[in-house]
Amino acid sequence: MRRFVRENSLGLAFGLLFVVALVGQALAGWQQLNDRQVGEHLDTLGFWEYVASxxxxxxxxxxxxxxxxxxxxxxxxxxxxxxxxxxxxxxxxxxxxESDRDQLVRSYARRNSPAWAKHGGWRTALYSTSxxxxxxxxxxxxxxxxxxxxxxxxxxxxxxxxxxxxxxxxxxxxxxxxxxxxxxxxxxxxxxxxxxxxxxxxxxxxxxxxxxxxxxxxxxxxxx
Structure with missing residues (x-):
């Protein structure tokens, strides 16, 4: 687990920040909307009602x-x-x-290159812009x-x-x-x-x- 976290720390860090920021946005937006609803003499929303709104x-x-x-x-x-x-x-x-040599595709692909980089044809064309x-x-x-x-x-x-x-x-x-x-x-x-x-x-x-x-x-x- 420790190795997994270290080798994927950048993605995990941004994933955690994303979740924290999204939850924070939901809570702040919920309070903001309900404050506006009260000011306009309308019914307030529950948290999950707001998230689904x-x-x-x-x-x-x-x-x-x-x-x-x-x-x-x-x-x-x-x-x-x-x-x-x-x-x-x-x-x-x-x-x-760039050339096939520069991009390591088709005949220039290496042993550990992705499979679709080696095939050529539509597979390589699709993978090249995936x-x-x-x-x-x-x-x-x-x-x-x-x-x-x-x-x-x-x-x-x-x-x-x-x-x-x-x-x-x-x-x-x-x-x-x-x-x-x-x-x-x-x-x-x-x-x-x-x-x-x-x-x-x-x-x-x-x-x-x-x-x-x-x-x-x-x-x-x-x-x-």
């Missing part, structure tokens, strides 16, 4: 979809785009999907949850104001949906772009996300 679903999903979009775009952009001096970039001149494909599925799924949840919450507010509800299609074109969406997208794009550029000049000793402390600012695609 559209309010909680949209709050969670609007963050998830922006995170998965961030990683999806980062995966795809870093295939073709480079940033001189950044450890987050490939080396200059290696833009593109990470981006899964990120895309997660993004689309969480985006759909956000849109449906946001639609339900928005229509509930309209009904409380004695206004007619709108269709899901109309909600997708509404400012409420895009305000929720773009406030997350812009922060993700800023964070990733800032990290890629700041890592040219700044260091974190021992981290593979940083260049070695003594590496030149011009060194590109070098990890610490």
């Amino acid at each position: 559209a309010d909680f679903a949209v709050d969670v999903a609007e963050n998830w979809q922006s995170e998965f979009l961030q990683f999806l775009l980062y995966l795809l952009f870093t295939v073709w785009l480079v940033q001189r001096g950044s450890p987050e970039s490939k080396e200059l001149g290696k833009e593109g999907r 990470l981006a494909a899964v990120m895309a599925v997660f993004f689309v799924g969480s985006w759909l949850v956000q849109s449906v949840g946001g639609w339900a919450v928005y229509n509930e507010e309209r009904l409380q104001q004695l206004r007619d509800p709108i269709s899901w299609g109309d909600y997708l074109m509404h400012s409420d949906f895009w305000a929720r969406t773009l406030q997350n997208w812009q922060s993700e794009f800023l964070a990733v772009g800032s990290f890629a550029v700041l890592a040219i000049y700044l260091r974190q000793r021992g981290s593979p996300e940083s260049k070695p402390v003594g590496a030149s600012h011009e060194a590109t695609g070098v990890e610490g």
Whole structure:
């Protein structure tokens, strides 16, 4: 068990932080919603009622979809785009999907390479983009949850104001949906772009996300 924890400590640490933050968000959001309900002279919700509500679903999903979009775009952009001096970039001149030799696929695969890297054909083609494909599925799924949840919450507010509800299609074109969406997208794009550029000049000793402390600012695609 000790060895398992040590060898998987990064994933376990973030998994634990995720659970703690999600539970904290649920508790804080529940109290926030009930405070609003009291102020509007409406019935309060139990905790599990809130967790199963559209309010909680949209709050969670609007963050998830922006995170998965961030990683999806980062995966795809870093295939073709480079940033001189950044450890987050490939080396200059290696833009593109790279050769089979570089990617260790088909006849260049090693004994311990994944099976689908060796087969060739559709299996290798699919496996070659499997990470981006899964990120895309997660993004689309969480985006759909956000849109449906946001639609339900928005229509509930309209009904409380004695206004007619709108269709899901109309909600997708509404400012409420895009305000929720773009406030997350812009922060993700800023964070990733800032990290890629700041890592040219700044260091974190021992981290593979940083260049070695003594590496030149011009060194590109070098990890610490």
